Amino acid sequence: MRLIKLCKIDLSPEIFRYFDKTINFLTRATFANFLRIIHVLNHSEHKRYNLYEIVEGCRNGDNKFQEIFYEHYFGFCLKVVFRYIYRYEQSVDVVHDGFLKIFRALKNFETVNENELEVVLMGWMRRIMVNTAIDLLRKKEMIPEIGGLPESVWEEPDKSTAADQLLFYKELISEVKKLPPSYRTVFNLFVIDGYNHMEIAAMLDISVGTSKSSLFKARNILQKAINKNYTAPKYAAGK
Amino acid sequence: MQQGNEHIDDLFRKAADHYPLNTKSSDWEKFNEEFGRNSGVYLAKSVNQKFYLSAKKWAAALVLVLVPMAIAEVKPSRSGQPGAGMRTLQVPIVITQHSNDEPEAMANFGVLKSTALVAQSNRMQANTSPLTAIEHGDIAAASVAEINTKDKSLFLTAIAEQKGPVAELRIDKQLSINSLEFEKAPTISNGSEVQHSPPEKQSRFYFGAVVAPEYTRVKLQQFSKPGINFGVIAGFQLNKNLSLELGMLLTKKYYYSDGKYLSKNSLSRDGSDIISLDAYNSITEIPFGVKYNFKQQKKGGFFASAGAVSYVMHKELYNYSYDANGQQKEGVKYVNKAANYYFSNIHLSVGYERQISKNGMLRVEPYYRIPISGIGINDLPVTSLGINLALTTKLK
DSSP states (O other), X not given: OHHHHXXXXXXXXXXXXXXXXXXXXXXXXXXXXXXXXXXXXXXXXXXXXXXXXXXXXXXXXXXXXXXXXXXXXXXHHHHHHHTTOSSHHHHHXXXXXXXXXXXXXXXXXXXXXXXXXXXXXXXXXXXXXXXXXXXXXXXXXXXXXXXXXXGGGBOOOOXXXXXXXXXXXHHHHXXXXXXXXXXXXXXXXXXXXXXXXXXXXXXXXOOHHHHHHHHHHHHHHHHHHHHHHOOOGGGSXXX | XXXXXXXXXXXXXXXXXXXXXXXXXXXXXXIIIIIHHHTTOOOOOOHHHHHHHHHHHHHHHHHHHHHHHXXXXXXXXXXXXXXTTOOOOEEEEEEOOOOTTSOGGGOEEEEXXXXXXXXXXXXXHTTXXXXXXXXXXXXXXXXXXXXXXXXXXXXHHHHHHHTOOOXXXXXXXXXXXXXXXXXXXXXXXXXXXXXXXXXXXXXXXXXXXXXXXXXXXXXXXOOOSOEEEEEEEEEEEOSSSEEEEEEEEEEEEEEEEEGXXXXXXXXXXXXOXXXXXXXXXXXXXXXXXXXXXXXXXXXXXXXXXXXXXXXXXXXEEEEEEEEETTEEEEEEEXXXXXXXXXXXXXXXXXXXXXXXXXXXXXXXXXXXXXXXXXXXXXXXXXXXEEEEEEEXXXXX
């Protein structure tokens, strides 16, 4: 206002009213709300990037790309970890730990071929998530968990034709999670994540014989559970 | 048997890929804040984030400067200081002849400057007689009184007799210009003007540089080595005794704490007990408060101030010792990530200010800062004790 006077600018009462309103608004607006508006404006821009751009952005430490990367692969990583870790909240923590390792190590991740980038990247991320989950299990000395899982951890299947199949998959994973931690870990590593007994023995600091034995027992338990609860040969692989 | 195993394995592989897990628990903010900071990894800020941080600082400064402006500039001043609450609105007014007895010379062509003068406003409320006012040489007061009495011809006659043509009238800004129901008529300009020269205005904004050595501690524990603050302050004088002040200071804080005051798992995530820590924090402090001059002297005065301090943390370094299975070990944690702690301390101070030049003031101000909330990754409530040494000058 003082500046306006110094410049000897003639102002009409309407403009003064406008100034009144503007200043009153700024006075009333709380500090936090004001900042929130700026934040929203900053983040209102949504663009689509390809995976190569996202990975490069993460390598350069760009927070925006890190967020896109995290949001895109969170579900995949959680699905990997949740097979190993019984508690859902703990699984989320493990996924976060895993992402931290991923962001640290992305600088060293080599993208040989842009076309195969996603496959290689997901394999690499899966290894990191598995190792992080096993670190926690070893720290907890493979102590069995008690208590059931709340229904909220599962996604409610829609009314599509695959809904029955998804429910069946849910039951199968629930059976895996009910296994004692040592059996569950070996089963997951060998059957689903494709490690061999030598690798498993080294990872879990057990003998190859113990690994084989654990796998055998895990399979037996699961087979019995399937035979008992589900007579559904139609769900067998490829059918 | 082998074939049966393959069957089961395939089934479980498919299940692992497609099982319906609720994956809506992703929380980027949490991940970015907690894990980014706890690990000490610098998740680099994007251009947007950098803009956001600097925008926050500027927005804070803007809001805090506009508030006193809104109080002082927009609302009519009650302080009685000339110039306060003024606005300039130039409207040509034609004053015309009303009576055949009056000569044309009575008419004036002037510019009515709508200027808020509180003294005039008061006179208006008192319904001062225009003639009385003019006799005392106060044309502006007369004009106001005239409008109240609606005796225009008497008013104009009085002006002509006492002062002659009046080039500039001043009325209170609350007075509606439309209330001056002068009729349009041929005008005569005689060129000579009588002006009330406004008193010399003195800016109410001031700014200065400040340096402040300070000691910091946590919950009445021992002090560590002294830290230092330096930066700038800016203020706005609301009235003779009261000012609003805003500062921005770069601060280096050193403090010590026993491990028992640390938030859990703030330094180590494996649950080991922290015995003690020595901390170094690099912070931008934003103090905002009210200053009250309670004892004025000829060339200086004593004052007290109170307010709140916000912190923008830049770097945190912690040298700590912890208990690893009965053995004491040393650890270092370095966090290089910006974090904001709004209004985390209350600032209280008393000081002495002395004039050293026409506009320059030297200030010595011991202060004490009481924590409201914790700062840093350890969420420690830090108390600061220091002394502000500042040089300030008024804006011209």
